Amino acid sequence: MKKIFDLRSKKGKSPLGSFTIPGRDRGHHRTSFQPGYHIRDRDLGKIHKAASVGNVAKVQQVLLLGKNGLDDKDKMNRTALHLACAYGHSAVVALLLERKCLLNLCDSENKTALMKAVECQEEECATLLLEHGADPNVVDVNGNTALHYAVFCQNISLAAKLLSYNANIEARNKDDLTPLLLGISERKHCFCKLTQLPEGDVISLFFRTALILAVNYESLNVVSLLLQRGADVFSQDVFGRTAEEYAVINSLNYKPQRAANHHN
The missing domain is CATH 1.25.40 (Serine Threonine Protein Phosphatase 5, Tetratricopeptide repeat)
Structure with a gap:
């Protein structure tokens, strides 16, 4: 029985x-779900502005003229890769990856571009990052990984993809x-x-x-x-x-x- x-x-x-x-x-629940970014022109460099609107040609021009470096950060510690991923501009992401940008730099909340792509449900961008070796196990200021965000967003496809790239299914955030x-x-x-x-x-x-x-x-x-x-x-x-x-x-x-x- x-x-x-x-x-x-x-x-x-x-x-x-x-x-x-x-x-x-x-009263300290630590799931900070903030898809997208708050954009102010005065916070951005030329490459960040171009990346945030998906202007591939402008990103290329900025890099060619040396007006910004590939991995330069804006006032919120965001790279062009962060902004391109947050707004789903996969062509810009592909260009930055081709130029060998750094994949695991963190913004002011310690979120990587991969984490931001997952949080914003930009699966194509997330896939490109994973295929080029982005680390799925970086933790943000609250201890969350990209997999935490995939689950929070109820995105089974992204969760499965992250697991296939060795995301830690046992990772615990600051709420354990x-x-x-x-x-x-x-x-x-x-x-x-x-x-x-x-x-x-x-x-x-x-x-x-x-x-x-x-x-x-x-x-x-x-x-x-x-x-x-x-x-x-x-x-x-x-x-x-x-x-x-x-x-x-x-x-x-x-x-x-x-x-x-x-x-x-």
């Missing part, structure tokens, strides 16, 4: 129960959240699509904290997925509680049932 979740929640019950999320309940846990805490339900990702990478995340978070947020589709992939409902968190116990707290109707292939 095997216990499984009966995935129904009772109306009127707080999805948080007695559970707290690091950072969020202290992996990309998966960040998504669950933000109620991002793209995780039912995680079966598209490599088996080994997915299984490595499907353990105690992920399941417990999913239960506490009543993310029933995520709970179902985790159970299908073999998450242990009896593993304890740092408070000594199991997913089963949190299910009781949150009235998720956790009850003994026989497996479907078990005969009475």
